[in-house]
Structure formats: structure tokens, C-alpha cells
Amino acid sequence: MNAHHSLGTSTDWIVMVVYFIAIMLFGSYFSKYNRTTTDFFFGGRRFKWWLIAMSIVATGVGSHSFIKYSAKGFEAGFSSTMTYMNDWFFVPFFIFGWLPIIIYTKIRSIPEYFEKRFSPSTRFLATLLLLLYMIGYVGIGFLTMGKAILPLLPPEFTILGMHFNITLMGLVIVIALIVGIYITYGGQTAVIFTDLLQGFILIFAGMLVFFLGLDYIGGFGLFWNALPTSWKLPLANFNNPPGFNFVGIFWQDGIAGSVGFLFMNMGLIMRFMATKSVDEGRKAATFNILFMLPISAIVVGNAGWIGKAISVMHPDVIPPDTNPDNIFVVVANIISLPGVFGFVMAALTAALMSTVDTLLNATAAIYINDVHRPAKKWLSKKIRSLKEEDKQELNAARIATVIFTVMGVLAVIPFESFPTVYEAHGYFHSTLTPPLVVGIFLGVFWKKFTNAAVIATFVVGVALMILGMYYPRPLIEVFAHGTDYDPQHPYTYIGALYNLFVCVLVGVLTTVTRKQQKKLIDWIKTTPNHKSLMSGLTFVSGGLFVIILFNLASLPVLLLLSAIMLVLVVLSSNYYSKYSEKTHTEGLTVWGIAKAKEMFKGRKVNDRDGEIIKVNWKIKESDTDLMYFSKNDMAKMAADPGDLVYLCDARRYLGGLKSVHSTYGEPHDEDGIVYITQEHIDQGQFVKDKVLTAEKEM
């Protein structure tokens, strides 16, 4: 395969360095808006939809990357767009189900949802799985960045008499240092604003490559005619080749990936938590999926299409055997002038940085919420003030970010063995997402889904997935839709269907037998040695998991052991965890959204439609979190005392950056004036004499 080195000129490097410094300065300006850990992680639930929609572009584009889609565009053509255009099927579930739940329940992380919906032990298991998923995602990001920058560098260099070979891992470590420093001092507000800027730049840079490429080829007509018909099809061949086929990618990305991205990608979910309301979240999500994803598909894949057309027309310029993972950089270098190439590469690497910093920020949020706080609560009884506590958590979050950055670098090692980043990402998705996807999805949309069922999904589902890895034939082959068996990387994508199936099977079987389980547990509790009996059974189930993990028996025996383990895990879960359908589903499933809204407000919801009004602010000495409007203004907003209000700087281009949520107090008689406290002014960063808008939230 044709590898490239030392692409670009010194002008390109200058442009790249200047771009990075500018982006970092831009991001650090917004770190002043991090007053608490809530601001650091969630941006304070205040932003308008367009700001969130654009900042999601940078995260989405970065995570799916110019590198891997250009590689597939070069190998397979327009079907590289498949993964960007198969997300709509789960939009109803998201905008009417999950989005209101995450906002109204005020959860700070996915594992916290698992605790509220199920039990603390489920939260623990979910934290483990989610951290693995997030660290793996960070690893994919680092690998992609390394592969993007490597072709720009010489194979080796000498400095101060010392000789260095430039390796992918060495480069990844340097990149990780830069990313770690940036995110540690930025926080969510900085990430949102940096991503907003980069969202625009990315779209521009990607389109620039497309139009410069078309110009290089000689126009759209020549480009279209140069490509074979099979390259122009938007969906890949149904089931072959194993490295890129429709049916595998449908299950791996369209089903597991879409649910994973919308329901458990903490980076994305934190963006939605930063929107000012559920309606703004819906606007951001639908705008992004309907318009920005198809544009992003062109932006990230077109270098591969252009590369293919050039390789057909001028094989001496781009040989057909060029390494697909290098094609974006190679094409950008050929079609751009010095400086322009540097700009495009800066935009690409900065986008990848956006993805990684979003993920690292999200991973640190999970650590603080699901490891640090519970552990501290358990270890120390010392009571600190809220401010002291917050300062300590902010420091812990920064240290955690550094540690997860290191773990992300280590995760690059296994992914490096795949032929392209696309395959590595596909395998990662199909392997790590199914248990959590099934757990969240059934938890949100099936009220009867029990705590024992989700624990069984996480433990026995994972055990059956491990068996699938050891015995792809016959276990996954049954689901393969005729996809050829590749002994090197068996069933990279369609493995997701098997994994989803076994997790759903375990979850459903456990749920439908819940009455029988209860009877059995009630009977066990009447036996004299039930505590020792259950400890023994739990210990045995751990032993069975180890036997499966290390493949210590033949397949039929391992399947039998899995079935026994299922019974034992379900019994242990029912015995040790207290779970009641009534208390653990109230406001936490799609069947109780109205209740969730009421719980969010703390009293009955006021759904009357009101106007958005403009007001000037005056300060009022008070310790209570109340805002005071005139009677007439309250009537215009259709608001009553005790309702929730959103107050925002009227300058639209700020996108809600200077805003605050509060509660209506008793009205006064001065129309156009709102009385607010110093705390509101500090939180909203309001400027004297600048007009504000006010609206009733609920």
C-alpha cells in the first residue's frame, strides 16, 4: 500500500499552528463562564438551539471523521454517506421520549439514570460499561488524529544531535498532551463555543476541498462520468465484502450506533442538557439530523470521491493502491495551494480535537457523578460548604480528565490492528454499545423492564457476546445475512445484530418471568440459611463468568453455563436489590413524561401559552432565588408566582450565553422592569443597561 510522508509546506505548518493557537484562545475566553461544576460540565442549561446544533456538527463530524469516510469514499464511493443518513428511525423515541426525560429528571449522567430507574448496583455496572465505551471512543479519536497528521510529518528527524523516528503511537502521545491541556482548563462552555466556531469552519473547509477537487478534475460532469456506476450508489452492496456492506452497517451503525449516539453518548447528551428547554433541544436535534448530517456526509467523504475520480483519470497522480486512510490528506495536498492545505488540515485536526475534548469532558463528568461523589460519600463524613465542595470537584474533574486522556492513548493499541479506522470504529461500536443500548432503551420505553432484567442484560448478555467473539461460527453466522466469514476480523459489523439479539433475549426473558422469580425468592427467604445460600450462588455465578471469559470449556458447555448463570444472576439481583415498579418508573419512563415535568417544576405545570417580553433589570437585595415582574408583564407571559422563568440577554447572537433560570415571585407595578438578585446577575453575566428577554418556562 502506498504510504505518504512530509506532505505540505512550511506555510501550511504556520497556518496550522496559528489556527490552533487562535482556537485555544477562543475556547479559554469562555472558561470564565464556568462558575460551578454544573457550568463546567453542562454549560448551565441556557443555550439556544442553533448554537447547540452547530456545536454538535463539530462533535459529529469529528467523531466520524474526515479520515475514515474519505477512506471508504475512496474504496466504495457515495455509500460512505450511509452512516450519516440512517439516524432518523429513532428520532421519535429521542425527541418525545429520552430528551424530555434527561432534561426533566435533571440527571447528570447516564449511570445516574440507571440508579434512579433501577438500583445503585445497576448504576455501578453501567458506569463500568460506559467508561469503557467512552475511553474506547477517545482512543478512536486519537488514532484518527494520528493517522491524519502522520502523512504531514517526515518519517524521522534529528534535533540537538538526537535522532527520532516518528511513529503513530509517539504522535498520538503528543496530540494527547495538547488535547488534555486544552480541555482541562476549558470546560463545557468552552467546548460548546469552540465547537460552534469549528462547526462553521469544518463545513467550509470540507466544501472547499469538494469545489477545489471538482475544479482540479475539470468540472462536475467529468467527475460524475469518471466514477463507475457502483461508486455512485448511496447504499453499499447488501452483504459483501465483509469490510464494508449494507446490512452489517445498518445493524452496527443504523441501529446500535444511532441509539448509542442519541441515548448514551454523554458528549452529545450533555449538549442537549445545555439547551435552555426541551423544545430548543428538539429543534437542535431535528435540524442537525435533517440538514447538517447530509451536508456533513458530503463534507467528510468527498475527498475520497475526488481521490477515486483522480485515480481513474490520472493514476500517476493518485495511484489506485494509495492507503485509504491517507486519501483525505493526499487529495487535500494535491488540489490546494500552500496555506490552503494548512487551513484544511488545521480544520480537520481541530475537529477531531473537538470530538476528543467533548468525550473527555463527558468521561470526567461520569467520573465525578458516578465514582468520585459516591466514593466520597462512603469514605468521608466531613461536611464542607457547597463552594468548597465544588472547588474540590472541579480539581478532581481536571485530574480525572488527565487520567482518561492517558487511558484513551492506551486504547489506541488494539484499534491499530484494523485495516482502516472505519473498521476499527465499526467493531468498537458493534461490541461495546449493545448492552447499554438495550438497557437504556428497554428501561425508557418498557415500564415492566426490571432491575434484575437490566443486570442480567449487562452480565449474561456480555457473557454471550464474549462467546460470540470466541465462536463467530456458528453463533454470529446465523445472523450474518450471507456475509462472508473473514477469519482475521470475523463479522466486524453484523456482530452487532447478534450482540443486540442476545442482550434483548436475556432482558425480555428475565422480565417476562418476574412473577415466577418473586415466588422463588419469597420461598428462598423462608429457608433457614438463605443468606449463605445466596452468597454461595452469587459466588458461583462469578465463577461461571470467569469460565466463559477465558473460554475454559467447549461451546455447548459454555452455553449451558450461560443459562445457569442467567438463573443465578437473576436470583441474586432480586434477592439483594430493592426494586418496585411504581417508585422506580415514576417520571423515568416515556409512560410518565407529564409526571417528570411536574417533578422538575416541583408543583403543577402551567401550560398556558405566553409571550416573550423585553425588560430592564434592577437589583434587589435578597437571598431567595426569585425574580419579580410587574402584574402586566406576568399577564403577557401567562405566568403565575411559583412558575419557572428564563431570563436572557436580548442580543440574539449570544445564543443564550448570558442567561439564567429562576422562579417568579409576587408581582409589582413597574411595567418593563424585573427585580433580580446579585446572584442572578453573576450567573447570567448580565451587563448594565442591556435589555433582557423574559419568558415563562412552565
Added chain:
Amino acid sequence: MPSFENTWLPFIYLYGVGGIFFVSGLIIIKKSKAVNFEKKRHRYWWKITYFGFFYYMAIHALLILAALYL
């Protein structure tokens, strides 16, 4: 001319199997009363969900036709 497995089979599978998930979502949302048709905004978002499905279906169909006949 590419085979059926290259052209319309993936399209049918995408909107057939994907459509089952999509319709299941609509049914669950409606039955659970997560959507309240008395609210104007909810009616708007409900229509948008339908629009999105057919919007993507149309894009894919047009792209296949363009690849085959243009």
C-alpha cells in the same frame, strides 16, 4: 448495470426494517401519551417526524435513480 443486491435491496431493507423501528416508536410515543395532540408544538413535532422519514427515503431513492440512469 449493478445487481438488485447493489441497488434496491439495501433500500427496501433500510426503510422496511428501519421503518418497523420508526413506526414502533410512533406507536409507543402515542400510547404512552408522551405526545399531547392538544398542544400546537407537539402536533408540529409529530409532523416533522413523518416528514423526516419520507425526506430521507426520497433522497436515497433519487440518488439510486441518478446513479443508475444519469
